[in-house]
Amino acid sequence: MDAAEAGKARVASLIQDVEKSYDDEFQQLVHTLPKEEGWVSGSLYLYQGFWWSSLALKPMISFQTHFQAFDSDVIVVTFPKCGTTWLKALTFSTLYRDRFARDEHPLLASTPHQLVRHLEYDVYINNPCPDLENICVYKPRLLATHVPHASLPTSIKDSKCKIVYICRNPMDMFISLWLFSNKLRDENQESLSLDKVFDKFCRGIHILGPFFDHVLEYWNASQENPDKILFLKYEDLKEDMNSQLKHLAMFLGVPFTVDEERQGVVEEIANICSFEKLKELEVNNKGLHTSGVPHKDFFRKGKVGDWSNYLTPSMVERLEKLIQDKLDNSGLTFKFSSKISQDENVGFA
Numbered sequence: 394m395d396a397a398e399a400g401k402a403r404v405a406s407l408i409q410d411v412e413k414s415y416d417d418e419f420q421q422l423v424h425t426l427p428k429e430e431g432w433v434s435g436s437l438y439l440y441q442g443f444w445w446s447s448l449a450l451k452p453m454i455s456f457q458t459h460f461q462a463f464d465s466d467v468i469v470v471t472f473p474k475c476g477t478t479w480l481k482a483l484t485f486s487t488l489y490r491d492r493f494a495r496d497e498h499p500l501l502a503s504t505p506h507q508l509v510r511h512l513e514y515d516v517y518i519n520n521p522c523p524d525l526e527n528i529c530v531y532k533p534r535l536l537a538t539h540v541p542h543a544s545l546p547t548s549i550k551d552s553k554c555k556i557v558y559i560c561r562n563p564m565d566m567f568i569s570l571w572l573f574s575n576k577l578r579d580e581n582q583e584s585l586s587l588d589k590v591f592d593k594f595c596r597g598i599h600i601l602g603p604f605f606d607h608v609l610e611y612w613n614a615s616q617e618n619p620d621k622i623l624f625l626k627y628e629d630l631k632e633d634m635n636s637q638l639k640h641l642a643m644f645l646g647v648p649f650t651v652d653e654e655r656q657g658v659v660e661e662i663a664n665i666c667s668f669e670k671l672k673e674l675e676v677n678n679k680g681l682h683t684s685g686v687p688h689k690d691f692f693r694k695g696k697v698g699d700w701s702n703y704l705t706p707s708m709v710e711r712l713e714k715l716i717q718d719k720l721d722n723s724g725l726t727f728k729f730s731s732k733i734s735q736d737e738n739v740g741f742a
C-alpha cells in the first residue's frame with residue numbers, strides 16, 4: 394500500500410474510531426448540532442457557528458475545556474490550507490533559532506507538523522487530558538490550532554500568550570482545500586465535483602467554515618490588540634518574505650540583531666522554510682500525520698493565483714461578490730495573483 398492509499402485508509406478508520414469513542418453525553422451534544430456531509434469521510438457539525446469535522450470536534454472541545462495557556466506560549470492559528478505548514482516552519486525557525494546549529498536544523502529531520510503540534514488534530518485527538526509538559530521540543534511552548542477566535546480557550550484569550558495568524562485569498566484557499574479533500578476521500582467515494590463543493594464553500598459549509606467569519610474574527614481582534622495577535626497573509630509572505638520575517642521576529646520578542654542580518658540569518662530561515670526546500674526533504678515525503686494525512690499532501694504547488702486554472706468566470710463572479718459583501722468596510726483586503734496591479738486587486742484594496 395503506498396502512502397496515498399495508507400492515508401485514505403487511516404483517515405477513514407480514524408474518523409470511525411473517533412465517532413465510536415463518543416460517549417453518551419457527547420452523543421447527546423452531537424445530536425443537537427446541525428449536520429452536513431463532510432468533504433472527506435464522516436460528517437461536518439456546526440458548533441459555535443463553525444463547521445467541524447467529526448474527527449476534530451471532540452478533541453477541539455477537550456482542548457477548549459482543559460487547555461491552560463502560559464503567558465509565554467506562542468500559538469500558531471490558521472485557516473486550513475492557508476499556509477499552516479509554512480507558518481509552523483517559519484515560527485519555529487525564528488523563535489528557536491539560537492537553539493540549534495545551522496546544519497542541524499530540526500526541519501531536516503522532522504516535519505513542521507511534528508515540530509509544532511496541532512492541538513485538536515494531534516495533541517488532543519486520542520486523549521482529552523494530554524501531558525502538555527513534554528509536548529514541545531523547546532520552551533516557550535509553540536503550538537497550533539484552527540480554532541475560531543470566539544471558541545478559543547479562555548486562558549488563551551486572557552493570558553499574555555501571543556497568537557500568530559495566517560490566512561490566504563479565498564480563491565486559492567478553496568482550490569487547495571478541494572484538491573486536498575479529494576486526495577483523502579475513501580476509495581469507495583466519488584471525487585468531489587468542483588461545482589458541488591464550490592456551492593458549499595460559498596455557503597460556508599466546509600471545514601472550519603464559514604471562511605470569512607473565521608478570518609474576520611481574527612482580523613478584528615488583531616486590529617484591537619496588535620501586540621497579542623499578528624495577522625499575516627500568505628500572499629505577503631510570498632511577495633516579501635524578509636520584511637515579514639523581521640516583523641514576525643519583532644512580534645515574538647526575538648528581533649533579528651544587526652549581526653544576524655549581516656550574517657544572512659533572515660535569508661537562511663526563509664530558505665529552509667521555502668516550499669521548494671521543504672517539499673524535497675525526505676522527511677516530508679514519507680509517513681502519515683497523526684490525523685492520517687500523508688505528510689507529502691501538505692505540499693502541492695505553493696503558488697498565488699493557481700485558482701485561475703480551475704474556477705470558471707461565473708464562479709469567479711460569485712466569489713468576487715461574496716468577498717465584496719463580506720469584507721466591505723472591514724479594511725481587510727487580499728491579493729489574487731502574484732504579479733498583481735492595484736486594479737486587479739479584487740475588493741479588495
Ligand code: A3P
Pocket residue numbers: 471472473474475476477478479565568569570666667668669671691692693694695696699
Ligand atoms: P496549494 O494547495 O495551493 O499548493 P496548509 O499548510 O495550511 O495545509 O496549506 C497547504 C497549502 O500551503 C498548499 O497550497 C501547500 O502547497 C502550501 N505550502 C505548503 N508549504 C509551503 C511553503 N513552505 N511555502 C509556501 N506554500 C506552502
